[in-house]
Amino acid sequence: MEITLRQIRAFLAIVQLRSFTRAAAMLHLSQPALTVQIRNLEAALGVRLLDRDNRAVEVTRVGLELVPVLQRTIGDLDAALVDLREIGAGRRGTVRVAALPSFAASLLPEVIVTCRRANPALAFVVRDAIASQVVAMVRSEDVDLGITGGVVADAELDVLHETTDQLCLVFQEAHPIGRKRRIGLRDLVDLPLVLTNPGTSVRDVIDAALMTIGRTPTVACEVTYMMSAVAMVRAGLGVTVLPRSARETRVERGIRARAIDDPAFARPVVLVKKKGRTLPPASLAFRDACIAAMRRALRS
Template sequence: MDLNLRHVRAFVSVVQAGSFTRAAALLNLSQPALTVQIQRLEETLAARLLDRTSRTVAPTRLGRELLPVFQRVLRDLDAVVIDTRDLAARRHGVVRVATLPSFAASALAEAIAQFRSEHPRVTFLIKDAIAQRVLDLVRNEDVDLGIVGGDVGDPELSVLYRTSDVLHVIYPRGHPIGALPKVTVDVLAEYPLILMDPATSVRAVVDLAFVGAGRLPTIACEATYMMTAVGMVRAGLGLTILPGSAREIHAEPELRSRLIDDPQFVRSVCLIKKAGRTLPAAAEAFCGTLTGLIVGSPA
């Protein structure tokens, strides 16, 4: 049994209006066309729903019982249509983003603030994680978008935008490295280093740079989060290497940073999504805002 929603709406309109004439005008139908729709609904249900005389129309007992059910169905359907149109128009929705911690507190936060000033009913779910976790979240469709470091060659992922982030060495104020004319791999190899976790994109860049120079770093500690590495530098455990976009660099007034004079210390940063999947309208719109701020972030 297939109920036609137009027939259901016709029945509800007649009962609410108390008249075929008024209901036909509300639905922009002729009275004969409205009568046919009611008849078709009754044929589908194999039951009479309206008692009609020359002057009055009233629902039968079954019609009275079905009226609130039909009204609820129509309200729910209308709500779905309105919500879908709002989503398509980007008036509301949820944008889910997995991101490197270095971007979560900088370019991403600024992009969200800018986007929500124009789309206040759009909300965001942010998962800040190391590179491998970001890739997994996008691949498994737990998020719509990912901001990840390093080149992305996974066929299950599509790169929407690519930029770069130059790495800096972080050191205590007054440290000898601050007085050198330039910082190279050879210089860095002379000091104990606090390096990021091997699963992070920053660590991958650092390891490749040292290998390419034929040197080995002196690792004092490893940290998963940049703020932890900054704290270790503050405690005098060594120097660390972080991306120039990281807000953590400026969190400690007693620490300094400077560019590493080696083109190998550059991290690719990619905005990605699951390959072959259509982004929700709000997420697609947010991409434009986000890429505009990423390109302007420190490199």
């Protein structure tokens, strides 16, 4: 016969209450059930644990040695399982997400605040990186979720949500282009551009868009961070193109941002996870909040 948790719990209850009858009541069992449980436990262990007669229950010396061990063990186990249920309910746990810097600085903060308001015990790990690294981190399971741009055609990834991020031309307030009614692809030709490095998702979109009309961008300056690009623009070095979601298009003084009215200037944005992996419960709520925020921020 194998030992079961039920038997152990029964034993501990009887030791605590010094009575089969009372322990049975506490465990919502009949008294004969407990008798059988203890009999089976003793048989399985080959040791008498309780000396019982018609009026009293006493713990054997051997049983007494076992009690603290069992109490500690069962206590640890129960504590771990309670913790786990918390995690399972999404009330605790860590959300790991990789995102392009533009999203890490715009979309994510509000989503995280929303989630933490609902479940203050949640922890978040945000890895901001360029598109290829975001995909790599999702694939290697360093993170559970990834928010990245471009078209993801990876058999190892699931696309949970897909939307587009309109690109904006960012220029000095005084720049003549601000007077045009609409800004199109051809307006960018020959305009000195401050661009992010090749390989970033925005740069890829721009290069591809200009390629469709047989042109290449006129690069005034290449920078790594959008923040730097904006500073260049403000200094009068040229204009730049940034995603509408980017925080930099909103908070900077002396510059303006206008959507580029061309379907090619919409950057795909996807929320991805690794195919075949279950999201931790905490990440489920985060995912939903992300999708909601993406709808709100990028479609409006």
